[in-house]
Amino acid sequence: MSTSTSINWRSVTRENDFMPDAATVATDASGSFEQDPRVERSRRIILEAVLAELGDVGYGSMTIEGVAARAGVGKSTIYRHWPGKLELVEDAFRTVKAELAVPEHGSIRDRVVSVLEQVADLVAESTYSACMPALIEASERDPSVRDFHCRFSTERRAVLVSLIRSAVESGELRAGTDPEILVDALVGPILMRRLILGLPITRAIATELVDQLLPLASTPAG
Amino acid sequence: MSTSTSINWRSVTRENDFMPDAATVATDASGSFEQDPRVERSRRIILEAVLAELGDVGYGSMTIEGVAARAGVGKSTIYRHWPGKLELVEDAFRTVKAELAVPEHGSIRDRVVSVLEQVADLVAESTYSACMPALIEASERDPSVRDFHCRFSTERRAVLVSLIRSAVESGELRAGTDPEILVDALVGPILMRRLILGLPITRAIATELVDQLLPLASTPAG
């Protein structure tokens, strides 16, 4: 490493232990430092291939050579920028997007249904869904993947938690409702179907969950 | 195989495509056919080692040699009885026990709390818990593991579902309650904490879940 002038992305983005001469690099809005567009292209292609491999063969069976072959790049291009499998997987997961849009208007029931339908769509079919088993497996083996995974999941959950919490405070939901437990009770069944029960996931499930579980203050008995 | 007189456990227990001379073998209550106690001992030791390996390194990274070393047996002893990794893992998972005892008396609230506390204990720490990520991963890669996993989980779930259903029918729980959704809402959060959120699992969580989610007919507003 000390004799190389190439950029190790992981070092740059996570530890800042190497910084190219500030006068010679451009810093874009997303915080990446690139001189040569070939680098960014390789990075994107490789990380996409990592996610595809993780979805196909899982964490334990994923190999650098398999990723290189899938990405259509040389093995050396991967080793040039990442120390090993672990850091590669970490970076790959960081590119996963699972954004949830919260409607600004409407009843709490309809707003929660909307968000939960997005969750159902995401879990039913997405890059994230395909990688979930591999992500759970990798989290079990490596603490830094675990940290990332937990932070990722908790941030997604926070969107729904704050929505529920504000509805409790405004009186739309029954007082005494624990927002975090309620959110887990809404989202948990969807994940269970995907990971444990092997049952299909539809948008209708989102509606059923909300109507069964949401403790509406106006109609406490359903 | 056709020249061997040894017993392939998988064949015997799953496909019945080989049956030793009935006059020379003993059939015990659990349906296993054994002449030589060495066989049963090997089987037990090996399958225990498989579960330990699965918990430690996961499905993709588990190797026959690793299992043999851990079990303290020769590799040949494993290959003598199982065709390969897949069948070995399937048999290993079949030995996992996760029984739930349902109290016969008490309020529905207390009975559900009792069962859910058992679930929490199981998910917090058990052989099953240790193997869950590997089981989820293996289910994703192989249909027969998936079938087993889904059946296993669904049978456990059925215990709680029937408990809830009978409470709905007896009027203890609010009419209109969907037993399956409610059970998933109770159990799902526990699995989420274990697999996704990385949060601790305590018995207190079982109580909180029940008191937040159980739609008691007598006190519909909690």
Add this chain to the structure above:
DNA sequence: TCGGAGTGATACGGATACGTTTCGCAACAA
């Protein structure tokens, strides 16, 4: 006692993946 069967150890050839190195080519910045 005795023959048969299961056992652990060991070795094998083949395959795969590791991480490194070298090399000529093409894309890049200046």
Add this chain to the structure above:
DNA sequence: TTGTTGCGAAACGTATCCGTATCACTCCGA
């Protein structure tokens, strides 16, 4: 244009695991 740099391809030695085969030993049932 020119020097630099990232690139893909290939080969390298090492290590691991595959699935099979052999062997001497020991345990078992008859």
